[in-house]
Amino acid sequence: MEIIVTVLIAIVGLLAGMLVNYLADILPHHDRFIRPVCWHCGEMQPYLNYFVWPRRCSQCGKARRWRVWLVEVLAIVVAVWLWYNPHDRLAFFWAYALLAYFGFVIVMDMEHREVSLNIVGLLLGGVIGWLLHGWLDTLIGGLAGAGVMLLLYYFGIFVVKQLSKWREEETDEVALGLGDVYLAGVIGLLLGWPGIVAGLFLTVLLGGAISLLLVVGMALTKGVRAFTAIPYGPFLVIAAALLLFFRDWFLF
Numbered sequence: 459m460e461i462i463v464t465v466l467i468a469i470v471g472l473l474a475g476m477l478v479n480y481l482a483d484i485l486p487h488h489d490r491f492i493r494p495v496c497w498h499c500g501e502m503q504p505y506l507n508y509f510v511w512p513r514r515c516s517q518c519g520k521a522r523r524w525r526v527w528l529v530e531v532l533a534i535v536v537a538v539w540l541w542y543n544p545h546d547r548l549a550f551f552w553a554y555a556l557l558a559y560f561g562f563v564i565v566m567d568m569e570h571r572e573v574s575l576n577i578v579g580l581l582l583g584g585v586i587g588w589l590l591h592g593w594l595d596t597l598i599g600g601l602a603g604a605g606v607m608l609l610l611y612y613f614g615i616f617v618v619k620q621l622s623k624w625r626e627e628e629t630d631e632v633a634l635g636l637g638d639v640y641l642a643g644v645i646g647l648l649l650g651w652p653g654i655v656a657g658l659f660l661t662v663l664l665g666g667a668i669s670l671l672l673v674v675g676m677a678l679t680k681g682v683r684a685f686t687a688i689p690y691g692p693f694l695v696i697a698a699a700l701l702l703f704f705r706d707w708f709l710f
């Protein structure tokens with residue numbers, strides 16, 4: 459019996475992984491749901507070709523990106539893991555929907571440097587926050603998350619302007635996007651108040667650690683680039699996932 463349940467959960471995971479891949483392929487180019495398109499040439503794909511082996515484009519012959527496989531394998535592993543290690547207060551459906559959304563945010567941020575401002579994040583954050591913390595702490599958490607990130611957003615604009623003034627060169631780079639502000643609001647809803655304080659703190663720690671590694675890596679290879687923006691979306695999401703699902707690690 460247990461093996462059947464495991465297989466069913468794995469199938470749920472596979473479907474979720476496919477959905478994340480589909481949305482990450484479609485949404486940067488279209489704002490509505492259409493037939494799947496090739497990431498390389500944009501040609502519409504037959505569903506079977508897109509979702510089942512061998513998945514080469516019928517037009518240009520390009521295989522799908524390795525991200526597709528990684529997302530699907532991770533989605534299955536996480537689904538099975540979550541089923542056997544359930545969150546103590548969140549039903550499987552909500553917990554897994556949230557993790558799938560997190561996966562989508564990470565893929566979008568790493569491939570397109572943007573956080574999709576769709577309503578799904580707000581809805582998930584709002585409902586799960588309300589289930590975990592009640593509406594008031596959820597609302598305060600959301601406002602705190604978005605508020606702090608908005609301040610950082612303006613601070614980032616100021617710093618970049620100053621840097622380009624000193625270097626006497628024009629720049630249109632931004633340190634943070636408004637998508638990060640939106641995402642920090644979603645994470646604030648999820649973690650509630652005062653959980654969002656821990657969330658932002660952990661985000662900065664993770665982001666700082668990875669930035670440091672990147673800077674050291676670049677110094678060892680090609681030299682430090684003048685201005686390298688670190689995408690904060692993945693760190694926000696990873697911090698929130700750690701605080702929600704591995705709370706024991708943080709209670710000393």
Ligand SMILES: [Zn+2]
Nearest residue numbers: 496499515518
């Ligand atoms: Zn193609």
